[in-house]
Amino acid sequence: MLRNAIIVGFALCLLASGARGDITVEITKGGVARTPVAVVPFGWTGQPADLPVDIAEVIAADLQRSGRFAPIPEENMLQKPTTGAELDFDDWSFVKAEAVVVGRVVQTGDNAYDVSFQLFDVFRREQLVGYRIPASRGTMRIVAHRAADMIYEKLTGIKGVFATKVAFVTAERDADGQTYRLVVADQDGANETVILQSRDPIMSPAWSPDSRRLAYVSFENDRSSVWVQTLRTGNRIEVSDKPGINGAPSFSPDGRQLALTLGGIDGNLDIHVLDLSTRQTRRLTTHRAIDTEGSWSPDGRYIYFTSDRSGGPQVYRVPASGGTPERVTFEGGYNARPRMSPDGKRLAMVHLDRGNYRIAVMDVRSKELLIVSAGQQDESPSFAPNSDTLIYATRQARNGVLETVTADGLIRQRVSSGQGDVREPVWSPFPRY
Amino acid sequence: MLNLKLAVTTFLLALLIGCASNEVPDPDPTDSTYDAVGSSTDTDVYGNDPLGAGQAIGDDYTAGELTNIIYFDFDSSEVRADFTDVVARHALILANDATIRVRLEGHADERGSREYNIGLGERRAQSVRRMLMIQGASAAQIATVSFGEERPVALGSDEDSWAENRRVEIKYTN
Numbered sequence: 302m303l304r305n306a307i308i309v310g311f312a313l314c315l316l317a318s319g320a321r322g323d324i325t326v327e328i329t330k331g332g333v334a335r336t337p338v339a340v341v342p343f344g345w346t347g348q349p350a351d352l353p354v355d356i357a358e359v360i361a362a363d364l365q366r367s368g369r370f371a372p373i374p375e376e377n378m379l380q381k382p383t384t385g386a387e388l389d390f391d392d393w394s395f396v397k398a399e400a401v402v403v404g405r406v407v408q409t410g411d412n413a414y415d416v417s418f419q420l421f422d423v424f425r426r427e428q429l430v431g432y433r434i435p436a437s438r439g440t441m442r443i444v445a446h447r448a449a450d451m452i453y454e455k456l457t458g459i460k461g462v463f464a465t466k467v468a469f470v471t472a473e474r475d476a477d478g479q480t481y482r483l484v485v486a487d488q489d490g491a492n493e494t495v496i497l498q499s500r501d502p503i504m505s506p507a508w509s510p511d512s513r514r515l516a517y518v519s520f521e522n523d524r525s526s527v528w529v530q531t532l533r534t535g536n537r538i539e540v541s542d543k544p545g546i547n548g549a550p551s552f553s554p555d556g557r558q559l560a561l562t563l564g565g566i567d568g569n570l571d572i573h574v575l576d577l578s579t580r581q582t583r584r585l586t587t588h589r590a591i592d593t594e595g596s597w598s599p600d601g602r603y604i605y606f607t608s609d610r611s612g613g614p615q616v617y618r619v620p621a622s623g624g625t626p627e628r629v630t631f632e633g634g635y636n637a638r639p640r641m642s643p644d645g646k647r648l649a650m651v652h653l654d655r656g657n658y659r660i661a662v663m664d665v666r667s668k669e670l671l672i673v674s675a676g677q678q679d680e681s682p683s684f685a686p687n688s689d690t691l692i693y694a695t696r697q698a699r700n701g702v703l704e705t706v707t708a709d710g711l712i713r714q715r716v717s718s719g720q721g722d723v724r725e726p727v728w729s730p731f732p733r734y
Numbered sequence: 735m736l737n738l739k740l741a742v743t744t745f746l747l748a749l750l751i752g753c754a755s756n757e758v759p760d761p762d763p764t765d766s767t768y769d770a771v772g773s774s775t776d777t778d779v780y781g782n783d784p785l786g787a788g789q790a791i792g793d794d795y796t797a798g799e800l801t802n803i804i805y806f807d808f809d810s811s812e813v814r815a816d817f818t819d820v821v822a823r824h825a826l827i828l829a830n831d832a833t834i835r836v837r838l839e840g841h842a843d844e845r846g847s848r849e850y851n852i853g854l855g856e857r858r859a860q861s862v863r864r865m866l867m868i869q870g871a872s873a874a875q876i877a878t879v880s881f882g883e884e885r886p887v888a889l890g891s892d893e894d895s896w897a898e899n900r901r902v903e904i905k906y907t908n
Contacts, residue, residue, distance in 0.1 A: 472884075479885075502884035505849060523837065524879055525852075546856055546880060549849040562849065568860035568878060570853045591853035607850050614850055637847035651847045658846055678891070680847055699889060725848065 308498040309535045333711050335371035336456070338364060339398040342375065343418075344383030344405030352406060353438040356416060359445035359489075360402060360452065363463040366489065367453060368712030373398055385419045385428055393423045400429070400456060404448070412437045418448050420455055429455045442491065460687040462488060466729040467692060468496075468506045468515055469703065473721035482720075483517060485532065488685075488728070490716060496532060505725060507550050512729045516540070516550035516559060527561055529577070540577065546570055551596040551604075553621070560585075560595035560604050560621075572606050574621065585619050586626060594638045597621065598645060605629065605639040605648065616650055630663065632670045638681065641665075642688035643730075647708055649682035649691055660693045662708050673710035683727045684708075692716070692726045800824070804862055806900040808843075811857040813865055821865045824904055829870030838862050839903040840880040843896035848882055855880035855902075862902045877907070 340361040345352045364370035379392040383405045393401050404418030419431040430451055436444040443464055450461030471482045483497040483506060497503060501520040508515060509529075516529045527541040527550050541547040546564030553560070559575045563582070572585040572595040586592040590610035597604055603618045608626070610617075616630040616639040630636040635653030642649070645665065652661035652672065660674040660682045676695035683692050689708060694701045701724040703716040802824075804817045813821055828834055840859030842851035859878040866876060888895035 474889075502881060504852075504882075504884065520879075520881065520884070523839075524877075545878065546852060548852055562853075564853075564856055564880075566873070566878075568856040568863075568880075570856065591850065591857065593853050594847065594849045607847065609850075609853075614847070635846065637850045653846075678845060696891070699891070 309496070309530070309537060333369060335369060336399050337371050337373055337397050338400045338402070338456075339373045339378060339393060339396070340364070340402040341378060341381050341383070341404075343403075343416075347408060353414075354441040354445055356404060356406060356418075356441070356445045356448065357402070359442060360418075360449045362489065363446060363449035363461075364453065366714065367457075367461075368707070368714060369457060385421060385431070388421060390421075390423055390426045398423055400452075402452060406436075406441075409435075414438075414441065416441065416444050416448065418452075420452050442487070446487070446489075459689050460731075462685040462687050462690065462728070462731075464732055465686060466512065466732075467703075467726050468508065468729070469694075469723055469726040470503050470506065471721045471723050472502075480721075483515070485515070496530060496535070497537075505549050506727050507552055508727055508729050509552050510554055510556045510730055512732060516552060518548050518550065527559070527575075529559075540580070541575060541582075549594050553597050554599055554601045560597060560606075562593040562595065572604060572619065574604075583623070585621075585623060588626075592617075596640050598641050599643050600645060605641060607637040607639065616648070630670075631668075636661070640682055640684060642684045642708065643686050644688040646688065647684075649684060649693075649708075651680050651682065660691065660706070662691070662710070671710055673706045673708070674704065674713070676704075679704075681725045681727075685728045686731045692728050694724045694726060802904045804858075804902045804904070805897065806858055806902070808896070808900070811854065811861045813861055818865070821862060822869055825866045825869035825871050828866060828872075828875050832872060832875065833908070835875050835877070835907045836866075837905045837907050838876060838878045839885075839905060840878065841885060841899055841901050841903070842880075842883050843899045844883045844886060844891065845896070848884070852880045852882035855882045858900070858902050862904070 340357045343356045361372040365372050373396055377396055379396060380389055382388045382403050384403060401421045401423055402418055407415045409415055414436045415433055416436050417433040420429045422429050432451060434444050446464040449463040453461035465488050466485055467488050468485045471484055472479045478500060481499050481503040482495045483503050484493055484495055486493040499519060499521060504518040506515050506517045514529050514531050516527060518525055519528055525547045526539050527547045528537050529540050530537040541561055543563055544566045545568055546562060549562040551560040557577055559577060561573055561575055562570050563573045564570045569589060570591045570593050571587060572592050574583045574585060585604060588610045590608055592606055592608045594607040595604045602621060604621050605616060605618045607614050608617045613634045614637045615628055616636050617626045617628050619626040633652055637651045640649045648663045648665055650661055651658055654672050657677045658679055659672050660679050661670050661672045663670045674693060674695060679693055679695045681694050690705050691708060692703055692705045695704050700722045703723055703726050704713060705716060706713040800823050801820055804813060804820060807814060838859040840855030842854040859880055863876050863878055867873060886899045888898040
């Protein structure tokens with residue numbers, strides 16, 4: 302019975318992120334010019350040690366990690382203003398900064414702070430954006446990410462995803478088998494939280510559209526079942542435990558339905574849709590072949606899925622209301638696990654490229670396929686909510702590690718966790734404040 | 735269009751069954767038709783004569799230690815010729831005692847997409863299940879589960895490890 306022990310964590314059970322080994326990011330490929338920017342250390346009137354979070358450091362790290370910016374080191378700064386009024390644009394032109402961020406933190410209560418920041422265009426000598434956001438010690442890090450999101454959007458025109466989260470599964474081997482963990486972390490790797498731990502495999506995490514719940518597959522008791530867990534409370538509900546395979550959950554855009562794979566006693570995997578309130582399932586595909594890995598189009602009209610009805614796995618789509626499946630991919634002999642970008646313009650998948658399983662992104666309109674990863678066994682692509690970047694798992698020696706890549710394939714970076722074999726990353730939707 | 739497709743499929747299936755029927759006098763489990771025919775039709779063809787299937791395999795039918803692991807070729811769910819004896823011996827155990835239960839655990843190697851690999855593992859487990867049932871085991875005795883690539887026995891990323899991981903484990907559960 303011990304081996305079936307399941308440990309459910311919830312938001313309060315935060316593991317000290319340092320203790321588990323932070324996810325660190327290194328850039329493996331940078332194909333675009335990086336804009337030099339300066340994020341000046343934020344003003345703070347209290348003792349330096351009392352500042353809960355170094356806001357400037359978080360913002361600079363976010364911008365650095367995007368691959369599009371090169372933050373100027375603090376020692377190169379000729380001045381360290383904390384308000385726009387103190388700014389000397391000549392000093393910043395001299396060090397070739399194209400944009401400058403200044404700001405300050407003011408304590409307004411026992412656990413209440415005001416974080417203000419302003420972004421300036423050095424060339425035009427004007428403010429691009431300025432904000433004051435209230436924060437507590439617990440929220441200050443996420444406030445820094447929100448500031449970075451606003452700065453990033455102003456400078457690039459692309460919505461920032463620094464305040465989003467990533468869920469993934471880790472497996473760690475010991476003498477008796479493996480420990481599987483379902484982990485949620487900030488997208489920069491901070492605040493790593495184990496929300497489920499089991500001696501049996503955990504698979505296929507999927508975010509609800511409001512980012513409050515995760516659906517996943519658990520093999521507790523030596524059979525597969527699909528669960529939905531609320532992150533804040535740790536409360537988990539088994540939503541599918543039919544005979545045979547229960548797998549590959551994916552929330553509908555309205556959060557009311559779950560696409561999943563059911564195999565039945567004879568093991569014929571087909572795509573079904575489960576209504577989460579009535580618990581009724583509707584069968585969408587009936588082919589004898591493997592039909593699995595269903596995922597909704599952002600408009601909710603289609604479910605894209607993997608099927609090997611033509612021999613090898615290819616991507617198909619079927620109207621979510623029912624109908625005849627149509628084949629979507631034709632290039633190559635292996636295309637699986639389709640995930641559509643939130644803007645509906647691109648489809649990411651696992652693609653066999655001359656012996657290597659890689660992440661490919663297909664332009665939905667032109668059907669053009671672009672290979673964006675460079676590993677041998679890359680898997681589980683998932684789009685960031687801004688549709689600009691994907692996260693996926695690749696191999697480093699024997700362990701899985703995470704990488705992100707821009708959808709144009711130009712900026713690729715490693716996100717490595719210190720703990721075991723990391724797999725199946727899924728990027729959260731935008732947070733709702 | 736769909737009806738036409740169905741008609742053609744039915745016709746082809748009938749043709750296949752026809753072929754298989756002609757080969758009944760030689761119920762060699764290594765014969766390729768053994769795996770190639772659809773599941774329900776298999777039962778009709780061989781199910782009537784489970785002993786025949788047993789006898790045809792040879793003298794070493796019950797000899798040697800009985801393994802519980804069936805290995806598979808790359809991208810295949812067909813039980814290999816060198817494992818048909820093993821499956822037949824397990825089938826005999828099940829056929830002789832209806833109270834015995836097994837769980838068939840299907841596995842895939844690590845390559846490719848995880849949920850698709852769950853499908854491949856299940857396909858292998860089902861292939862063994864069909865073979866057991868053809869030879870006298872009943873559906874009630876057999877449960878299947880697929881772990882896909884989630885529970886490898888060999889940890890390398892090479893041909894040998896992959897071959898070890900493409901397997902069905904027959905586990906007696908009572």
